[in-house]
Amino acid sequence: MSRVSAETQPQEETEYRVSTLELFFDLVFVFTITQLTGTLADDTSPLGFGQIVIMLFVILWMYFGYVWLTNAVAPDTTVRRLLLMVGMGGFLVIALAIPNAFEAAGPAFGIGYLIVNLVHSGLFISAGGPGSAAAMARLAPFNLGSAALVLVGGFMPSTWRAVAWTAAVVLMVASPYVNRRHGEFRIRPAHFVERHGLVVIVALGESIIAIGIGAAGLPLGLDLVIAALLGLTLVYQLWWCYFGRAQDTRAEHSLAAMPAPERARAALSAFGWAHAPMLLGVVVVAVGVKKTIGHATDHLYLSGALALGGGAALFLIGQVVFRALLRIGTVKWRVIAVVASLATVPIGLWLAIAQVAALVLVFGALLVVEDKLRA
Incomplete structure (x- = not known):
């Protein structure tokens, strides 16, 4: 086979399952989502929402970075496991700092983030294999640059802190396009898809916790x-939107069929950019559910009604992008459901429980229609 034709063939990678250590690692992410949800529930103002968005995107960049890391570097030696535990400790510090990250805990947030970055870059470059290690070596300066912005910003006044952390997010988003060699990363589709699915499960679990807390x-x-039962039904429907009809399996097959460079680009877009609004949507829905449980027969304030309708819409927007990028299903009805979810906001201003019921009907109709069309 010629060199050109070989490069266009999907790259076979040794597959392995998600390890129990990675599942243990995800426990910190459970706490992180809980902290973000609780902080947003305490301050649903536009400023509070903006701060949550900044922190979530900063955290997700490196959390997804660890998914890429363990996809390339199996945590199967003592040194690797210990380094992952150090990274886990860094994430724990970040999570502890979230409620006061724009106040006194800013330095702790920055220090934790720097630790997470150093472990990620060092382990990836030293053990990621020829292609992935070289690609990471070119990406590491961007990651460490963003970590420096987060660290320095943590010592600034809150307004300048927001500016510095926003600049860090911009640098993160721009880095794969400035450094166009990210196609050299090798992706193991089965592990990669399963790992991201577990992240979504963790986030959905927070919505269940929100019902109990509320x-x-x-x-x-x-x-x-x-x-409570309506809230549980809504969370189940979000789960079905992501996992139903073996969507995760189809995503895995779609990735596996791609040539290596295209696979890496699709992994970045579909499992990075598309998953960010999905996870943000789950956090926001959890806030709306939490506020509804205690005031089921009352009206919601605009912030609570927007949390329910807007959070559901954000989740669906991420789903639309995800499905479109991987070409694993129609998106027409999910676009319509985005509009319908936002249309439930006035219902919540009248009666909280009625808005949750309306969202259950929107998602139920979406899933029934898609199920019939697929059949």
Whole structure:
């Protein structure tokens, strides 16, 4: 086979399953999502939402970076496991700092983020294999540059801190396009897809926790039970949108069929950029559910109604992009569902539980229509 034709063939990689250490690593991400949700629930103003978006994107860049790391470097030696634990410790510091990250805990957030970056770059470059290690060596200066912005910003006043951290996000987003050699990363499709699916499961789990937190200390009446069950149904429907009809398996097959450079670009776009609004949407929905549980028969304030309708819409937007990039399903009905989700906001301003019920109907209709069309 000629060199040109060989380069266009999908690259066969030795597959392995997600390890129990990676699942243990995800426990910190559970706490991170809990902290982000709680912080947003305490301050649903535009400023509070903006701060959550900045922190989430900063955290997701490196959290997804660790997914790429363990996809290339199996945590199968003592040194690798210990370094992953150091990175886990850095993420824990970041999570602890989230509620006051724009106040006194800014330096801790920056220091934790620098630790996470140093472990990621060092382990990737030293053990990632010829192609991935070389690609990471060119990407590491951008990652460390963004980490420096986060660290320095942590010592600045809150306004300048937001500017520095936003600049870090811009640098992260721009880095794969400034350094166009990211196609050299080797992707193991089965592990990669499973790992991102587990991240989504972790985020959805926070929505279940939000139901329990919202119900804490309240009398267990019929309205509370109905609101909780509707919230659970909505979370299940989000799960079905992501995993139903073997969408994750189809995503894996789509990645596996691609040549190596295209596979890496698709992994960045579909599992990076598309997953960010999905995860943000889950966090925002969790806030809306939490506020609804305690006020099921009351009206929601605009912030709470927007959290429910807007969070569902954000999740669906990520789904539309994800499916379109991997060409694994139609997107027409999910686009319509985005509009329908936003249209439920006025319902929440009238009655909280009615908006959750309306969203359950929107997602139920979406899934039924797609199921019939696929059949």
